[in-house]
Amino acid sequence: MPNNAHPEDSETFAIPVLGNPANRRPTTSPPPPAPGYGQPRPPSQPGRPPSPPQGPPRTPARSSVNPVLKWVTVAFGGIAVVALGLMVFGIVQTVSDDPLPVAGKGGQAIEITQADVSGLMKDHSQALTGGDKATYLAPFDDGSAALKAKQDSLFTNLRKVPFAVSEYQILNMDGRAVDHYGAGASASVDVAFVHQVKGADASxxxxxxxxxxxxxxxDSDLQVTSVGPATPEIPGYGEMTNYPAPWDAYDSMAVTVKPHTVIMTDSDQAADAKRYAPYIEQAAKDNLAVWEAEGPKSGQTMPGFVVTLEKNRKVYKHMYRAGTGQEDDESIAEAGVSIQMPAVAAGGSKARVNLQNGGARIVMDSAESRFTRSDYASSVLEISHHELAHTMVEPLTGPDGQAQLWAVEGFADYMAMRDDPAAASRDVKALKAYYASSAADPFDGKLPLSDDFHSTIDAENSAHYTLGWLAIQFIADKYGEDKALAFVAEQYKNPKAMDAQLTKATGMGTDEFQSAWADYVRKQIS
Known part of the structure; x- marks a missing residue:
């Protein structure tokens, strides 16, 4: 409800909205003289801390949960993944047909009805898909010059993106009686821009x-006088609104489209996108090929990837995270973040959506060392393999919470190290050095707990990433890559069945597996 609304004058129509429970994970950049990917982050899922001349370190993320929403961040050497969970399937409009009560003049009430707003959404959607800028901008005629200019650039930016679906839907409407005679009616409307990037989003x-x-x-048409992120009070959404997207953040956006990737950046950074795009695309092809050849045949994965490259740290942290604790948390120093987005139904359908996460939005800090070093090719491939691995398996996420982080981060690092023996050797050497140092306790033979990935000590956090990677590597080495990937898929679907999943993959329950894995690790670091 607007601050200037009076409770006795207002009427709220709540519209339960779209989505399925999901988790967000952040990733980070590679470690210093050791392995890693990112700097520590807030309660969400962890990522790798920042890295040295050879690659940025890794940073942890954290998970914050409210009764209806859960978001988690997972980071890889400076990369993070974030997932948003909603409790409702589809955008369901349960708004009353009654108009919002408002004062009128001359005895005739001025009303904003559900039909008025639905009509505005329909016209706005059709104008966008049809390329009709005049109709798209018409609702903003009474707004400020800045608002009109922003919507003009938004339209231009959106038209550059290869959407399979792009439409506006109502989430929630809050109206009030206008207490100035004849001033007209006003309402706050929470709006969903429902979209699917062609070849990238699963839904x-x-x-x-x-x-x-x-x-x-x-008799007048509705006018939109302000636009911003939805309020965090929307049932089922918590603080995550996935705003601003690059099309909102940039006055002019450059889009580089490859067969498996859509890369967005500020037009001023278009040269960077073109420079790094071949390596990001190669990582996408590699990951998808591995999963198709060795991954389980059941279950849907992401067909492609949406990536934003941003070198201004303030803009980077703001992207998709306006109004969240992450935006202003100085402890977050990851090199990249992948923000998972719940699957929703298009066309205002109330149909159940079968996926939890229908897409993900990856943002990478292109001012970070893995992008700026002279031999950036291998490090950009490494961070891309890791981050895209997180995103690729997000559609497998089940409704029962977050997979164990040693499996989540271990899988992403496994994909990053799979065809990079130099990076694998670097991380093992760093793990050996960590346990040989006076700062660390001796290796205790225990798989890292999810909370262990939130360490603000880069070397410690990097060690946890490497231990997770060695767990997945152990399964692949001893039982086959297909068994390792099947285990990861099952863990995403049902995090509570770890013991049964390990038994299926290795023939060993959790305790026996942990003991065998510990022996494997000791051989690596001895």
Whole structure:
């Protein structure tokens, strides 16, 4: 409800919204003289801390949960993954047909109805898909010059993206009686921009806005006078609104489209995107090929990847995370983050969506050392293999929470190290040096707990990443890569069945597996 609304004058129509429970994970950049990917982050899922001349370190993420929403961040050498969980399937409009009560003049009420707003959404959607800029901008005619300019650039940016689906839907509407005689009606409307990037998203997903709409006379069209992120009070959404996307953040956006990747950046950074795009695309092809050849045949994975490259740290942390604790947390120093987005139904359908996560939005800090070093090719491939691995398996996520981080981060590092023996050797040497140092306790033979990935000590956090990687590597070496990938898929689907999943993959329960894995690790670091 707007701050200037009076409780006695207002009427709220809540519209339960889209999505399925999911988790967000952040990733980070590679470690210093050791392995790693990112710097520590807030309660969400961890990522790798920052890295040395050879690759940025790794940083942990954290998970914050409210009764309806859970987001987690997982980082790889400076990369993070974030997942948003919603409790409702589909965008369900349960708004009353009654208009929002408002004062009128001359005895005639000025009303903003559900039909008015639905009509605005329909016209706006059709204008976007049809390339009709005049109609798209018409609702902003009464707004400020800055608002009109921003919507103009938004339209231009959106038209550059290869969408399979792009439409606006109502989430929540809060109206009030206008207490100035004849001033007209006003309402705050939470709007979902439901979209699916062609070849990248597994299903439609949504970015959430809040619009202020006004109607000056009974016969006038609705006008939008302000646009920003949706309020965090929307049931089922928590603080994550996936706003701003690059199309909101940039006055002019450059888009580089490859067969498996869509890379967005500020037009001023277009040269960077073109420079790194071949390596990001190669990582996408590699990951998808490995999963197709050795992964389980059941279950859906992400067909492609949406990536934003941003070298301004403030803009990087703001991207998709406006209003969240992550945005202003100085302890977050990951090199990249992948923000998972719940699957939603297009067309206002109330149909159940079968996926938890329908897409992910990866953001990487292109000012980070793995991008700026002279021999950036291998390090950009490494961070991309890791981050895209997180994203690739997100559609496998089940409704029962977050997979164990040693499996999540171990899998992502496994994909990063799989065809990079130099990086694998570097990380093993760093692990050996860590346990040989006076700063660390001796290796205790225990798989790292998920909380262990939130360490703010880079070397410690990097060690946990490497231990997770060695767990997946152990399964692949001893029982086959197909068994390792099947275990990862099952863990994403049902995190609570770890013991049964390990038994299926290795013939050993958790305790026996941990003991055998510990012997494997000791041989690596002896």
């Amino acid at each position: 439609p997903v949504a970015e959430l806005y809040r619009w202020t709409v006004e109607k000056k006379t009974a």
